[in-house]
Each structure stands twice: as C-alpha cells, then as structure tokens.
Amino acid sequence: MIDPVLRVQSQLTDRDHVLLGWLADHGVLTSFQIAYALFPSLDYAQERLRKLVQVGLLDRFRPQRADGGSYPYHYVLSQLGVEVVSAQRGEELPRRDRAKRRRWHLTNRANLPHLLGVNEFFTQLAGYARTRAGCELLRWWSAARCQRMGEFAEEHDDVHVRAYTPRSRPDGHGMWAENGRTAAFFLEFDLGTERPISRLVDKLDGYADLARVTRRVWPVLFRLPNPARERHLQQELSRCGVRYPVATAVHEPGAGNPAEPVWWVHQRPGAPVRLVDVAGQPSPADRGL
Structure with a gap:
C-alpha cells in the first residue's frame, strides 16, 4: 500500500507547497486571502482549494455571522497536510491528532x-x-x-x-x-x-x-x-x-x-x-x- 504522503506529493505544485507552508506557520487563511496572494482569480483559487480538500490535505470551516449569513471558507491543514509539510521540512512525524487539536483551537479561539x-x-x-x-x-x-x-x-x-x-x-x-x-x-x-x-x-x-x-x-x-x-x-x-x-x-x-x-x-x-x-x-x- 502506497504511503498517503508519497501518494499526494506527486500531485502538488510549487504554489501548493507555499500554501501548505503558510497554513503550517500561520494557522488559517480565508479563500479570499489565498486567492489574492497566490492565484490569478478567485474562481481558479476555489477550484484548486476544492481539489486539495478532496485529496485530504486541507480542511475548511465557515463561521456564522452574528447578524445572519456566513463568512467565506476558512482553510486549515488536515492531518495529511501536516504530515506532508513535516516531510517536506525534514521534521519528525507529528502526532496523529495534531491537526484535529489545532483545528479545534483555531475555530474556538476568541481572537480568531x-x-x-x-x-x-x-x-x-x-x-x-x-x-x-x-x-x-x-x-x-x-x-x-x-x-x-x-x-x-x-x-x-x-x-x-x-x-x-x-x-x-x-x-x-x-x-x-x-x-x-x-x-x-x-x-x-x-x-x-x-x-x-x-x-x-x-x-x-x-x-x-x-x-x-x-x-x-x-x-x-x-x-x-x-x-x-x-x-x-x-x-x-x-x-x-x-x-x-x-x-x-x-x-x-x-x-x-x-x-x-x-x-x-x-x-x-x-x-x-x-x-x-x-x-x-x-x-x-x-x-x-
């Protein structure tokens, strides 16, 4: 059975690696932030982000607005994403619950x-x-x-x-x-x-x-x-x-x-x-x- 990290690494672009590294270092980015920083258009960014979610590298959540409606999607690393970044940087393999714990912290922090x-x-x-x-x-x-x-x-x-x-x-x-x-x-x-x-x-x-x-x-x-x-x-x-x-x-x-x-x-x-x-x-x- 192919290791999941090896399986997805061949599908990643240089831009994907930049995004994964940013999320590893800075926690969470919105779809608009990612699009403006890295992509020629919001549609192009959303298409690529959906792909990265589908292959299991990213998770996303959408906070609700107090006055109704919702914010744009907020993206964080999944466990596989954390492992890919660790492998890329030559770091020790992270704990299996690291991404879950980090997502809970980010989505529940008062100063998001x-x-x-x-x-x-x-x-x-x-x-x-x-x-x-x-x-x-x-x-x-x-x-x-x-x-x-x-x-x-x-x-x-x-x-x-x-x-x-x-x-x-x-x-x-x-x-x-x-x-x-x-x-x-x-x-x-x-x-x-x-x-x-x-x-x-x-x-x-x-x-x-x-x-x-x-x-x-x-x-x-x-x-x-x-x-x-x-x-x-x-x-x-x-x-x-x-x-x-x-x-x-x-x-x-x-x-x-x-x-x-x-x-x-x-x-x-x-x-x-x-x-x-x-x-x-x-x-x-x-x-x-």
Whole structure:
C-alpha cells in the first residue's frame, strides 16, 4: 500500500507547497486571502482549494455571522497536510491528532479575527508582489516564531544574542523588497481592544531591548482600525517622547495596500510613505536606545 504522503506529493505544485507552508506557520487563511496572494482569480483559487480538500490535505470551516449569513471558507491543514509539510521540512512525524487539536483551537479561539487580520496584512503584501515586478515578500514570521530564543541572531556569533529570548511580542515580522531596496519590520495589529491606548506604547520597550541586543533597529508598524485611533496613538507617542521608529496606518476597508504610501512615520513630517520608505532608521546608539 502506497504511503498517503508519497501518494499526494506527486500531485502538488510549487504554489501548493507555499500554501501548505503558510497554513503550517500561520494557522488559517480565508479563500479570499489565498486567492489574492497566490492565484490569478478567485474562481481558479476555489477550484484548486476544492481539489486539495478532496485529496485530504486541507480542511475548511465557515463561521456564522452574528447578524445572519456566513463568512467565506476558512482553510486549515488536515492531518495529511501536516504530515506532508513535516516531510517536506525534514521534521519528525507529528502526532496523529495534531491537526484535529489545532483545528479545534483555531475555530474556538476568541481572537480568531485578530489572527485573520494579521494574516490579511501579509497576504496583501504577497498579492501585491505577485502582480508587480520588483516586489517580493522575503520573510513572513509568525508571532510564535518571533518569541523563540535566538531567532533574531542570524549572522551573530555572540552567544548572548543566540541565547536571547525576546521580550517583544509582535504579531508578526516581515521583510519586504521593492526595486532593490529592503525593509524589515515588526507588525502590531490592533482591533481597538487595548485600553488605555498607552498599552500600545508600552509594547515598544521590548522592541528597544531587542534592538540593544541585536544592534538592529527595525520599525514597528501599528495597523489600527480607524483614523481616530491612529491619531490618538500618534499623540500618545509624542506625549511619551518615544524615540523608537514607529509608523501607523489603518486597516479599514478602502485604506489601501500596506505596500503603498499609507504609513505615517512618527515625528517625520510630510505625506504618508510607502512601506519600503519606513525603513532606513539609524542605529540604536544614534537613537539613544
């Protein structure tokens, strides 16, 4: 009898492997997010997603709206999908109930809208890059990966850096390339539930600590639910004398793709700038971090 993992691997495209890897790392994506990030049309995406469900690689669910109707399909890895990704990455075979437990956690978590909002940000970047030459989402790290010891050591040989567990708790970390320029950043996705707004500012202490250890200052991007919330955060940043690089933008409908000039850089006068222009910050010593 042919091993199920070997049976389906021959049917997978490079795009399928990207999707499976994203779901392994980031939990859940909607049909619209997947279509925009990876496919030329929603119909084409839905056709391929149905096939991946049929062969047993994906599961899907459709939350109900409180005011009636339902949301689009939300896709997660099935147990076979988890095993295929593990085999592809050379990892140990996962427990037989891993996908079931993970699906239960995702479908019952109170902050599912927050997770989907974070994933929307990154799939918007991926979709932007898919249709424009010179753009690429080079890195998309989950919140869990950002908190692992030594993840930000990279080229560092310093044992203290490799043993460092970040105090910062970003919702994601990315690296964006556009026309030969690269911008690394942290994402803080806000649904407006943090009260008071000073709690958002307090989070910057962890990023300053990480910058002191790694000697890299990567800006924090705050995505906020509306312009009033954004204005209040900018005012609080000024009141507190924040020196760490911060940029803000809103995620309400019609706000524009995060790659575009939608970012207000704190204490930088002028019009909003593109994501790639948020970077280029001075060293920790220059900023007194």
